Amino acid sequence: MNKRGGVAAALVAIAAAVLASTAGAGSTAADRLQAVDCSGTIKLPLLTPLTGGGGPIGNEQLSWAKYAAKTLGPKLKLKIQIVGGDTPVEKGPGEAQKVAQKFISDSQVAAVLGPATSGGVASASKSLAKAGLLHISPSATDSALAAGPKGKRTASPVAFFRVVGGDYVQGPTDANYMVSKLKAKKVVIVDFQEPYSVGLANAAQAVLKAKGVDVTRLSTSVDTTDYSSLVTKVPNDANVVFFPTQQPEDAQTFGEQLLEQGKRATMFGADGTNNPAAFKLAGSYVSNFAPDISGIPGNAARIAGWKKDNPKASLGSFGPPTYLATQVEMMAIAKACKAGGGSIKNRATVLKYVRGIVVPNSILGGTFRFSKSNNEPVNPKFYIFQIQKNGTYKLVN
Amino acid sequence: MDTFTQLTLNGLTLGSGYALIALGYSLVYGILKLLNFAHGDVVTVGAFIGFGMLHVLGGSTDPVVPVWLLLVLITTTAMAGCAALGVAIERFAYRPLRDAPRIAPLISALGVSFFLAYSLQLLFGSEQRDYDAFSMADGALFFKGFSIGAVHIPLLRIVIIVSAFALMVVLWFLVNKTRTGKAMKATSFDREAAAMMGIDVDRVIVFAFVLGSALAGAAGVFTALRVPTYPSAGFVVGLKGFTAAVIGGIGSVPGAMAGGLILGLAEAYTQGYVSTKWSDLAVFVILILFMLFRPQGLFGRPDIAKV
Numbered sequence: 001m002n003k004r005g006g007v008a009a010a011l012v013a014i015a016a017a018v019l020a021s022t023a024g025a026g027s028t029a030a031d032r033l034q035a036v037d038c039s040g041t042i043k044l045p046l047l048t049p050l051t052g053g054g055g056p057i058g059n060e061q062l063s064w065a066k067y068a069a070k071t072l073g074p075k076l077k078l079k080i081q082i083v084g085g086d087t088p089v090e091k092g093p094g095e096a097q098k099v100a101q102k103f104i105s106d107s108q109v110a111a112v113l114g115p116a117t118s119g120g121v122a123s124a125s126k127s128l129a130k131a132g133l134l135h136i137s138p139s140a141t142d143s144a145l146a147a148g149p150k151g152k153r154t155a156s157p158v159a160f161f162r163v164v165g166g167d168y169v170q171g172p173t174d175a176n177y178m179v180s181k182l183k184a185k186k187v188v189i190v191d192f193q194e195p196y197s198v199g200l201a202n203a204a205q206a207v208l209k210a211k212g213v214d215v216t217r218l219s220t221s222v223d224t225t226d227y228s229s230l231v232t233k234v235p236n237d238a239n240v241v242f243f244p245t246q247q248p249e250d251a252q253t254f255g256e257q258l259l260e261q262g263k264r265a266t267m268f269g270a271d272g273t274n275n276p277a278a279f280k281l282a283g284s285y286v287s288n289f290a291p292d293i294s295g296i297p298g299n300a301a302r303i304a305g306w307k308k309d310n311p312k313a314s315l316g317s318f319g320p321p322t323y324l325a326t327q328v329e330m331m332a333i334a335k336a337c338k339a340g341g342g343s344i345k346n347r348a349t350v351l352k353y354v355r356g357i358v359v360p361n362s363i364l365g366g367t368f369r370f371s372k373s374n375n376e377p378v379n380p381k382f383y384i385f386q387i388q389k390n391g392t393y394k395l396v397n
Numbered sequence: 398m399d400t401f402t403q404l405t406l407n408g409l410t411l412g413s414g415y416a417l418i419a420l421g422y423s424l425v426y427g428i429l430k431l432l433n434f435a436h437g438d439v440v441t442v443g444a445f446i447g448f449g450m451l452h453v454l455g456g457s458t459d460p461v462v463p464v465w466l467l468l469v470l471i472t473t474t475a476m477a478g479c480a481a482l483g484v485a486i487e488r489f490a491y492r493p494l495r496d497a498p499r500i501a502p503l504i505s506a507l508g509v510s511f512f513l514a515y516s517l518q519l520l521f522g523s524e525q526r527d528y529d530a531f532s533m534a535d536g537a538l539f540f541k542g543f544s545i546g547a548v549h550i551p552l553l554r555i556v557i558i559v560s561a562f563a564l565m566v567v568l569w570f571l572v573n574k575t576r577t578g579k580a581m582k583a584t585s586f587d588r589e590a591a592a593m594m595g596i597d598v599d600r601v602i603v604f605a606f607v608l609g610s611a612l613a614g615a616a617g618v619f620t621a622l623r624v625p626t627y628p629s630a631g632f633v634v635g636l637k638g639f640t641a642a643v644i645g646g647i648g649s650v651p652g653a654m655a656g657g658l659i660l661g662l663a664e665a666y667t668q669g670y671v672s673t674k675w676s677d678l679a680v681f682v683i684l685i686l687f688m689l690f691r692p693q694g695l696f697g698r699p700d701i702a703k704v
Contacts, residue, residue: 051523052627088523090629193674220673223633225624228407229668229676232400249525249625256531260539261403262549278525 036110036344038078038337043108044069044329045083046322047096047124047135048116052088054246056275057318058116061138064319065113067306068326076334082113082326089222089246093119093194100124104131110336111135111329111350113322117246118142118196121160129159132348136161136329138321141271141289142199143168159351161370163324164289165380170270171203173382174242174287177397179211182266182285184239186214190230190254192222192245200244200270225250231257238265245269248278255281271382274317280391288317291383292395296365320363328368331357402548404669405662410554410623412661413561417616418638419645419653420568421609427585427648428605429495431502435486435509437635438517439479439610443617444626445517446478447471448526457529464534468556468622475614483610484603492599510631517628525625538622557619564615565654568608572650577604585648640684646697655695659683 036042046065048058062084069080085099096115103109104127112128112135115121121140128135137145143166178184187208191201201217208215216238218230222245231254234241241258243251251273258265267284274288293299294315302323303315335353336344344350355370362368371378385393418440425433450471455461462470490509494502530538530553538553572578583591584601592598620626620634637660645656660680667679693699 051518052525055522055524090523090627218673221677224673225626225630226407226411228410229404229665230673232403232407232669247525249527252527253624256539259531259536260549260551260553262547278527 036108036347038333038340038342038344041079041081041108042110042333043081043083043103043106044326045085045099045103045106045109045112045114046116047085047087047099047103047112047114047120048139049088049246050084050086052090054089054117056277057139057316058084058086060313060316060319061114061116061322063310063313064306064323065326067302067309068323068330070309071302071305072327072330076330078330078334078337080326080330080333081108085114087115087117087120089117092222093117093123096120096124097127100127104128104133109133110333110344110347113138113325113329115140116318118145118199119194121145122195125160132159132346132351134159134161134329134332134347134351134354136163136325136354138163138325139271139289139318140196141165141167141170142195143171143203144195144199158375161328161354161375163321163328163364163368163377164271165382166376167200167203169380170287170289170382171200171205172207173384173397174268174270175204175207175211175213177285177287177384178208178240178242178268179213181397182240182268184208184213186216186235186238187240187242188216188218188234188238188265189242190218190220190244192224193219194222194246196246196272197244201242204242204244222247225253227254227257228261230254231261231263234258234263234265236263238263240268241265242268243270244272246272248273248275251279251284252281255279255284271317274385274393276314276316276387276391276393280387282387282389282391284387285384285396286387286393287382287384289380289382290317290320290364292317292393293320293363293365296363298361299363302363323363324359324368327359327363328354328357331359399547400669402545404665406548406550406554407669408662408665409558409658410661411664412641412658413558414616414620414634414657415637415641415660416565416654416657417561417612417619418634419641419657420565420650421613422639422642423645423648423650423653424581424605424609426642428581428588428602429491429502430499431491432506432639433486433491433609434503434506434635434639435490435513436609436613437631437633437638438510438513439482439486439613439631440617440620440634440638441517441626441628441631442482442513443475443479443614444621444630445521445526445617445628446614447475447618447621448528448626450474451528458532460533464537467533472560472615472618475618476611477614479614479617480607480611483606483613486610487603487606492602510635514629514631521628523628525627526621527625528621530622553622557622560615561619564612568612569650571608577601581605637680640680642694643684644687644694646694649694649696652694652696659695 050058065082069082073080087095116139118140189201191197251269255267269286271288273279274286332350332354336349359368384397386396421436460467490505539551542551580596580601641656641660645652664676667676
């Protein structure tokens with residue numbers, strides 16, 4: 001063997017040794033990573049848009065998650081730190097996957113809140129599930145993410161749960177309201193070519209068509225800001241424009257441009273447009289997975305406490321489900337800690353306990369529990385609000 | 398026919414904004430042969446300056462001055478602010494690299510672009526911001542105007558299109574009929590010879606940045622009056638403005654105007670007659686076709702190398 005051949009052989013041997021040691025270290029590191037000490041601080045990251053168009057919604061969710069951790073932690077003997085993971089809508093669904101990777105490698109993370117958007121769940125759920133991380137979304141509604149109405153599990157692995165219903169509930173609820181209350185004969189549906197929007201648009205369209213409504217489907221990208229030419233395509237005699245977007249400012253712009261072009265169709269947004277600060281076109285409608293929680297018995301103290309921590313914030317519909325998701329995760333973590341004698345041996349243990357969690361007098365009203373057949377809440381509902389002249393949302397259904 | 402009229406109106410509104418932005422690219426490229434990639438972000442800064450001025454003047458629902466004056470003030474403030482920003486960018490990011498290889502100022506331009514976008518995000522957050530022109534004077538800007546057939550031409554669009562064209566005419570006059578404009582043309586033709594003829598080249602370059610950035614400020618306000626804006630919005634509008642400049646013939650003032658309008662109309666017609674999904678594709682296909690078959694653009698001169 002000449003000198004050059006010897007060097008090459010040595011390099012190959014070193015590389016093989018490094019690979020072998022890395023593989024061994026990998027499995028050890030994974031085990032070490034999954035052991036969570038319950039006496040220390042446990043992190044719950046919230047993957048949600050904290051900046052960008054969805055920023056106000058994400059920050060509302062973050063404030064409620066922090067409030068839940070602060071108030072429920074002592075009762076459950078847990079020290080929980082809520083960590084924000086920013087996934088701006090404008091950066092696309094893939095951002096959730098990147099942010100999730102950071103939390104997967106953090107040994108203090110026992111479970112994840114979110115991702116908040118359906119696209120985010122679709123992109124990050126597989127990695128989170130592989131790491132054994134329970135992730136409960138407070139707002140992702142795409143039907144395909146968890147399980148459809150017949151209890152059949154679809155796209156996502158078992159680690160994903162949500163505390164709100166899917167679009168298989170929202171789409172029909174919205175469509176039925178358009179037909180029965182708004183007497184719609186011609187509806188235009190605009191989708192944004194991303195999982196949340198397309199899924200919800202499809203769910204509503206199926207019901208509308210089944211009821212004999214004339215449906216026109218339009219499609220655009222999430223980057224669109226000027227809708228003039230899309231509005232031009234809305235027929236003059238359309239009764240309703242269904243606009244499932246995650247950027248409420250866009251619903252406002254679309255509504256204004258409808259009026260600018262003399263079109264009288266009623267704007268109908270969904271949970272993604274449920275933001276009184278941004279979508280305030282009087283007479284329009286929005287749906288949401290949470291009711292106005294202020295009327296639910298037992299919530300007065302919770303709302304007062306949250307307002308004390310967030311004096312400038314106003315009560316919205318996205319925060320309370322986040323409080324509930326945080327509560328469910330904390331209860332599952334507490335059970336896993338108890339079973340593990342003060343530590344969670346493996347992150348997947350938290351998953352084992354989550355299905356059995358029951359929350360009496362939940363912030364969304366009544367008793368909360370997951371269905372036995374899938375990862376959805378039992379009897380999910382959607383609520384419809386009408387935007388008033390002063391910009392407030394009034395519950396109408 | 399009504400659809401065509403409406404789409405033409407949409408295209409003219411969009412295109413007048415693109416034309417204002419394209420003019421900034423053309424002015425700077427004409428003189429420095431520099432692609433000022435920060436120009437789109439100057440447009441966004443203009444929109445934010447206008448937003449700040451709107452708040453100083455009481456906001457859209459309850460302004461302390463009449464609406465026409467409000468619009469004039471937010472536009473002129475944005476133009477002045479962006480002009481000052483343009484001077485600063487030229488002085489600190491481009492002038493030190495004027496004699497460096499051409500890649501250096503290009504990289505500097507990208508750096509300035511990121512600096513501006515992320516500074517806005519740091520200062521104001523990345524939420525979308527809306528001028529809420531719909532609430533100004535109880536919606537008069539949207540509901541007043543005139544009609545062509547069944548198509549309503551709202552006051553706001555009239556204001557935007559007329560103002561943009563007025564600014565383009567002023568620019569054309571400045572470039573073609575004033576001594577400074579002639580100095581700009583001379584500098585564009587041959588910078589060294591212009592300097593030898595006694596033209597203060599530095600002053601001319603600064604003037605080009607002042608004009609281009611002021612137009613960007615106006616474009617920022619005109620855009621934000623109709624649609625929400627956010628700190629990173631400059632990237633896409635900058636790209637469209639640059640495309641318009643290339644189509645018209647980069648370095649040519651009338652070319653930038655024509656390129657902007659062609660781009661706006663192409664976008665609107667594609668959205669209206671084909672699909673919204675295809676509008677950006679159509680825009681960039683036009684760009685590629687020009688690059689292949691008429692790289693000098695509509696009004697540009699072909700580069701002829703002396704051998």
